[in-house]
Amino acid sequence: MAESQKIKELISSERIAARITELGAEIAADYSGKELVLVGVLKGSFLFMADLARAIPGHDVLIDFLGLASYGDASNSSGVVQITADLTKPIAGKHVLIVEDIVDTGLTMEYLLENLRTRHPASVRLCSLLHKPERAVKQVQIDYLGFTVPDLFVVGYGLDYAQRYRNLPFIGVLE
Ligand code: PRP
Numbered sequence: 546m547a548e549s550q551k552i553k554e555l556i557s558s559e560r561i562a563a564r565i566t567e568l569g570a571e572i573a574a575d576y577s578g579k580e581l582v583l584v585g586v587l588k589g590s591f592l593f594m595a596d597l598a599r600a601i602p603g604h605d606v607l608i609d610f611l612g613l614a615s616y617g618d619a620s621n622s623s624g625v626v627q628i629t630a631d632l633t634k635p636i637a638g639k640h641v642l643i644v645e646d647i648v649d650t651g652l653t654m655e656y657l658l659e660n661l662r663t664r665h666p667a668s669v670r671l672c673s674l675l676h677k678p679e680r681a682v683k684q685v686q687i688d689y690l691g692f693t694v695p696d697l698f699v700v701g702y703g704l705d706y707a708q709r710y711r712n713l714p715f716i717g718v719l720e
Pocket of ligand 1 (some may be wrong): 586587588589590613614615645646647648649650651652653654704705
């Protein structure tokens with residue numbers, strides 16, 4: 546950890562784990578009897594995906610990822626989004642659940658939802674660990690939400706600041 550930057554814990558690893566257990570149970574019940582494709586949005590979702598997938602152990606689940614880059618400065622997304630790595634399999638006719646670490650302005654998710662719908666899945670829903678409603682530019686429906694967070698720079702549990710801090714086991718605030 547950089548000596549100059551302090552991280553204050555906002556959401557402990559225990560609270561994250563407990564909430565993911567609840568989300569997993571809800572998702573398993575809602576998709577009962579249906580095959581589900583979990584689509585993780587890299588890089589931020591890698592830890593959330595790993596834990597969420599393990600919270601629905603009895604379910605028929607396929608795992609895929611895609612990479613997105615949004616053009617903007619370090620802390621602001623511009624809404625111009627590029628797919629840097631695409632899904633490995635078609636999703637036509639599949640039930641898709643996007644697994645995202647945070648919905649901030651909503652611009653990334655608006656783009657992704659629109660993009661995935663053109664591939665004719667049976668359904669598309671969104672599961673996001675965090676939501677920062679104060680920053681919303683586009684209203685995006687989050688079907689499964691972990692936590693609402695205030696307008697602070699959050700890092701950890703997959704979220705970065707200049708590519709660092711993704712490995713923290715909790716969500717913290719960069720002071
Ligand atoms: C973050 C996050 C979301 C997006 C949310 O990704 O993972 O994809 O920003 O912001 P928005 O709602 O304002 O569009 P980032 O571009 O930082 O990439 P990363 O996942 O590799 O950290």
